[in-house]
Amino acid sequence: MFDDFFVRALVAGIGIAFATGPLGCFVVWRRLSYFGDTLAHSALLGVTIAYTLEFNIAVSIFITSSIIALILVKLEKKTNLPGDALLGLLAHSSLAVGLVAIGFLTFIRFDIMGLLFGDILAVTTDDLLTIWIGGALILLVLKLIWKPLFASTVNYELAEAEGLNPDRAKAIFTILMAAIIAISIKMVGLLLITGMLIIPTAMARNLSDNPQKMVIFSIIGGLLSVFIGLFSSLEFNTPSGPSIVAAALVLFIFSLFKIKQTIQLKN
Amino acid sequence: MSIENNILVKLNEVGFQQNKKWLVKGVSLQVERGKIVTLIGPNGSGKSTTAKIALGIYKNIEGQVEKFTNNIGYVPQKISIDWTLPLRVKDFMLLTDNLKDDVLDEALTLTGVKHLKDKNLGNLSGGEFQRVLLARAISKKPELLVLDEPVQGVDFTGEIALYELIKKISEKLNCGILLISHDLHTVMTATDHVVCLNGHVCCSGSPKDVARNNEYKALFGEQASQTLSVYEHKHDHEHSNDGEIKKN
Numbered sequence: 198m199f200d201d202f203f204v205r206a207l208v209a210g211i212g213i214a215f216a217t218g219p220l221g222c223f224v225v226w227r228r229l230s231y232f233g234d235t236l237a238h239s240a241l242l243g244v245t246i247a248y249t250l251e252f253n254i255a256v257s258i259f260i261t262s263s264i265i266a267l268i269l270v271k272l273e274k275k276t277n278l279p280g281d282a283l284l285g286l287l288a289h290s291s292l293a294v295g296l297v298a299i300g301f302l303t304f305i306r307f308d309i310m311g312l313l314f315g316d317i318l319a320v321t322t323d324d325l326l327t328i329w330i331g332g333a334l335i336l337l338v339l340k341l342i343w344k345p346l347f348a349s350t351v352n353y354e355l356a357e358a359e360g361l362n363p364d365r366a367k368a369i370f371t372i373l374m375a376a377i378i379a380i381s382i383k384m385v386g387l388l389l390i391t392g393m394l395i396i397p398t399a400m401a402r403n404l405s406d407n408p409q410k411m412v413i414f415s416i417i418g419g420l421l422s423v424f425i426g427l428f429s430s431l432e433f434n435t436p437s438g439p440s441i442v443a444a445a446l447v448l449f450i451f452s453l454f455k456i457k458q459t460i461q462l463k464n
Numbered sequence: 465m466s467i468e469n470n471i472l473v474k475l476n477e478v479g480f481q482q483n484k485k486w487l488v489k490g491v492s493l494q495v496e497r498g499k500i501v502t503l504i505g506p507n508g509s510g511k512s513t514t515a516k517i518a519l520g521i522y523k524n525i526e527g528q529v530e531k532f533t534n535n536i537g538y539v540p541q542k543i544s545i546d547w548t549l550p551l552r553v554k555d556f557m558l559l560t561d562n563l564k565d566d567v568l569d570e571a572l573t574l575t576g577v578k579h580l581k582d583k584n585l586g587n588l589s590g591g592e593f594q595r596v597l598l599a600r601a602i603s604k605k606p607e608l609l610v611l612d613e614p615v616q617g618v619d620f621t622g623e624i625a626l627y628e629l630i631k632k633i634s635e636k637l638n639c640g641i642l643l644i645s646h647d648l649h650t651v652m653t654a655t656d657h658v659v660c661l662n663g664h665v666c667c668s669g670s671p672k673d674v675a676r677n678n679e680y681k682a683l684f685g686e687q688a689s690q691t692l693s694v695y696e697h698k699h700d701h702e703h704s705n706d707g708e709i710k711k712n
Binding site for chain 1: 537540550
């Protein structure tokens, strides 16, 4: 069954959508989309390190992105620069260093486009394992830290005062972000992972009046985007990442019409 | 049970500085089970800071905080909910604890906002939101309640009713309450112990003692001292929201 590259891509995409749905909600609620971008950009550096040291790519990306997140936390405390400037600094410098490093690795043929935008042909059976086990772990850990993370997203001081340890939840969430980027880079590509995280969630926001609903709609939106995106990628021979994200955008636009309808109904 | 066992939180000579400026310094106080301790003081006197030290929100502090309970309900002075997050009143009520539906209803009924349960938090008025905040804090039946200006934005009759509710809660749950208020009138009817802050503890004691204290008079003026000591009568009735008299 997994012999067919398209079936592999589809199964991989489903696994990713289940994890990006709930994580994406927190990215939107906590205003972390640029943070997600920064981690994703640093993934390129992780890929080059993996190739140089002949190391597992997902693990290498996970470690690199986690280190970048750690550096960010240190820089926030040590410098007087605003958060977005620091994020930009890390995002672009890690991307640049990654690209320069690739230039030096002349002995390996790189599919840069595949890395940046995703490639459904590249998904192997091993990747499926990584995605599904990784995705299941992400969801499990997220479920365990849900209460403190959600409470501190609503109000940090309430969560801290009532004994929920929001700092630990935040640190664990950062690690989950690095993990989702590590497992989804082959499918979606590093330039578009944040799109996969926030666009289905943005659609879900338009349709939900409570957090649980938003998480569920976000997963459904992600799944639909994967289906529509991958089929059109196959049909029109377009790269998989942009196709999925474009499909998510179409869903988002439809969700805007739903808002208009409800507003009219209310009037 | 010894007196020691009734203490819920104890602050010993605590201080906190931010940007090299001391917000409070040398504050000692304790909250006991079944007692209401009120912090008063002018703006910027460190009332909220003291509460946050007691709650463990501020970590790099001078002095010691001893907490003897983890079951705490908190109503912060300022709270801003990001509207990117769709949140109904009932979702908010479950924020830090998993509570049964009838427990939520009970708390919301006590503060008079049960009809808002399915409403989105963003659509509430300031006073309604304040009542929801209070309901959330009491719903988990805490041992220690920390209320930072809990009735701000609530209309005048509602304010009195809520203060009476707070008093009732402290008796019913036998919990300790650390209350912050600038409203000298209403606070004093319920309070067991008053701590007057001005960056440090300027005086403390029963409401009567504090009202007679010269430092207090210097801080708030003679007028305040009079209202504080005069205001010691009981209400024999209360009003529902439409002005109807409710018999106690």
